[in-house]
Amino acid sequence: FIYRNYSGSEPRPGEISLAHHGVLFLDELPEFDRKVLEVLREPLESGVIHISRAARQASFPARFQLVAAMNPCPCGYHGHPAGRCQCSPEQVAKYRGRISGPLLDRIDLQVEVPALTAAELQHSRPGEGSEPVRRRVFEARERQLARQGGLNAALQGEALETHCRGDEHALAVLAKALQQLGLSARAYHRILRVSRTIADLQGVETISRNHVLQAIQLRRVMQGGA
Structure with missing residues (x-):
């Protein structure tokens, strides 16, 4: 996963480097070894993975988009309308606690997808088509490139503040969230980037209160991770 060792002590790129400039999808996230998941923290920040072994050190590019999925509890039915979940609060907390707070802090969007009822499945309305979504995303990317010469995800330091x-x-909401939710500096900056992207998707130049509120809401599902 992190690196491959086909012969001797020579490390070779693993899955996170093979996903460079692409998507790394981890299904059933809590089922991965916690030590392995913690290694993701470095490349999620720097875009590089460093491997140190007794006889060799190596660095590989690893700037990927992490997408992960997990059940809400060990049995998978927590919050189901039928009340099928038999997991205790302690079991749910232990299961979710397999994902550390520092790793969660690096995940910008944490979206809960609730189970649908039979009526919702039978009477669902058609969603938005892929073409208008693709066009909106393309226009947002072009807006970012024209404004700052790069994508919002890459903004750091002075460029981020500018x-x-x-x-x-918007600033008042951010200040209140920082105090009441106990946000880290990393979370604060990630909320700024997501707010900027939401505004870009709407074709708006100035980040407003609603953009910030939406960005905060999109990362609050799993903030209880240990």
């Missing part, structure tokens, strides 16, 4: 600064109402 291009992701919201209006006074």
Whole structure:
């Protein structure tokens, strides 16, 4: 997963480097060894993975988009309308606690997908087509490139403060969230980037209160991780 060793002590790129400039999808996230998951923290920040062994050190590119999925509890039915879940609160907390707080802090969007009822499945309305979504994403990317010469995800330091600064109402919401939710500096900056992207998708230049509120809501599902 992290690196491959086909012969001797020579490390070779593993899955996270093979996903460079692509998507790394981890299904059943809590079932991965916690030590393996913790190694993801470095490349998620720097885009590089460093391997140190007794006889050799190596660095591989690893700038990927992490997408992960997990059940809400060990049996998978926590919150199901039929009340099928038999997991205790302690079991649910232990299961979710397999994902550490520092790793969760690096995941920008944490979205809960609830089970649908039979009526919802039978009377669902058609969703938005792929073509208008693709066009909206393309326009947002072009807007970012024209404004700052790169994508929002890459903004750091002064560039982050310059291009992701919201209006006074947005800043007030951020300050309140920082205090009440106990957000880290990393989470604060990630919320700024997501807010900027939401505004870009809407074709709006200034980040508003609603953009910030939406960005905060999109990362609050699993904030209880240990």
